[in-house]
Amino acid sequence: MNNKQRIAKYKEKVNDVIEKMMYELFKQQPENYIDWMMEYLEQVKRNSLKSQQAKFEVEYNLSSEEEENEEVEELPQPVKNTKGFRSSVSAEVFGMHNKKENFIPRVIPKTEEQKQQILEKLMKVFMFSALGQNEQEIVVNAMEEKHYQKDQWVINQGDDGGELYIVFSGELDCFRRMKATDTEQKYLKEYKSGDMFGELSLLYNAPRAASIQAKRDSILFALDRSTFNNIVKDATIKKRQQYEDVLSKVELLQSMDTYEKTQICDGLKEQVYSKGQIIIQEGEEGDKFYMVADGTLIAYKQNNGSSEQVLRYQTGDYFGELALIHKVPRQATIKAETDCTVVYLDSNSFLRLLGPVEDILRRNAANYKKFISNQ
Ligand SMILES: Nc1ncnc2c1ncn2[C@@H]1O[C@@H]2COP(=O)(O)O[C@H]2[C@H]1O
Known part of the structure; x- marks a missing residue:
């Protein structure tokens, strides 16, 4: 397009x-x-x-009781009805109209050193890293340090959620009863220093979707719902909505669960290229993994001094993974055949988030092995 x-x-x-x-x-x-x-x-x-x-x-598989009987709200009525429209539907979640003006962020006193430590972790969490300095300061001030002992539960599935957490030190495990009728919990993942969890129930005002237990003594920074709602919630929901559609077209990701895909959404950046522009140059170092949101691109390889067309990419295709998986220079030049939009992950996010599909990536890479010169 x-x-x-x-x-x-x-x-x-x-x-x-x-x-x-x-x-x-x-x-x-x-x-x-x-x-x-x-x-x-x-x-x-x-x-x-x-x-x-x-x-x-x-x-x-959740339902927040508060919302269960609600219908989609009606559109506003004429002004003679002074109440306007119903504001009963979880105003905090859906009624963003009443936010900001009333927001007085909490400030939990900290030393400069503590603030710096929190900031360092914050910068590694996608939804906070793009914030301006003022907003980052508000978030840092609102964070509360919390200590959990080995085996202690931080979050219980089904509970109301009031905070999200960033791990400062320690390790925690995440479990989930996949269906309401399940008695057994399934182990999902581990959280380590710099990881964030507990955001879902704040984003969607839903009960906790999983349980989190400290695997060893752990220190967490907790951010309260009100600060989260006022500073990052809208932007995060918008980004997840915006890229959900793009990611649904990437076949590679279809074996990932919804939660894993939302993590990818959070980490994506977008770049628009005009027809003829070069996105990747063969032989250069690579630090990004790309997915095509819109348009077509062509891959060329040098062969005996001339440039040979080897592949064409369209919406839903991906490229740029070889340099990141195999730590080799770029194996081809990628040029925009039409005006196009790509979304990309930096190499750290790629390695962290695409772990679940690494086997598929490697298997698919074998298909173009014949084009790869130095492997
Ligand atoms: N597959 C998953 N489904 C739901 N929540 C998950 C999953 N993996 C990790 N989590 C985290 O577990 C947290 C439990 O509390 P929340 O529902 O607030 O937010 C949830 C996510 O941060």
């Missing part, structure tokens, strides 16, 4: 919202139409988050 097509698609989406809003506006003719329109758009946003929440609950 070129830039023109992208803008046309974008316009179509925006027009759709505006047309529906104008239709309702003229039908209802509220006196204070600016307020009405603002409320209308807030409502559209809440309904979109609500459908995201419903999807989440299906994925994780």
Whole structure:
């Protein structure tokens, strides 16, 4: 898709919202139409988050009782109804309209050294690393140091969640009853220094989706729900929504579970290239793994002084893995055949997050072994 097509698609989406809003506006003719329109758009946003929440609950076999009997909210009524529209649906989750103004972040006193230590860990967690300095400071101030002894449970599946955690030191295990009727817990993963967990119930206002137990004495930094909601929640949900669609087209990832895919979403960065631009140069060092979100690209290899076309990539394909898996220079040059959009992970995130599909990556790499010169 070129830039023109992208803008046309974008316009179509925006027009759709505006047309529906104008239709309702003229039908209802509220006196204070600016307020009405603002409320209308807030409502559209809440309904979109609500459908995201419903999807989440299906994925994780959860249901938060509070939400169970709720229907999608109705659109705003004319202003003579002074209450506007219902605000009962978990205002904290879906009613972002009332946030920020009332937000007074908690400040838990810390030494400069402690602050620095927290900041270092924070920078390794995707959802915090992109924050501005002010926001990072708010998060660091709000973090509370917590100590857990070996075998102590930090999170119990099904409980309400009030905090997320970043591991400062120690090791913890994550378990999950996959279905509500399961009596046995399945071991899922281990958390170590710099890892983050406990974000799901804050993001979706759902019960805890898994249980976490300290494998040895551990120190965690806990971030409260209110600070999380005000600083990172919207951006994280938006990013997960934005890239969910892209990742659903990447066949390589289809064997990963939903949670693993959301972790990848958090780590993705996007880059747009124009037709003819080079993304990867054969022989150079590589530090990124790419997936094609849109457009086509061509891989070329040098052969006896001339450049030979060896592969074409389209939406859902990936490239750039060989340099990261085998620690070799780039094995081909990748050039944009059309204007294109790619998403990428840096090499650390690639190695950490794509572990579950490493075998598939290696197996697939064998298919183009004939193109690889020095292996
Ligand atoms: N496969 C998984 N499904 C759900 N939660 C997971 C999974 N793997 C790790 N977790 C973490 O376990 C945490 C339990 O508490 P939360 O539901 O708040 O957030 C959850 C995630 O951070």
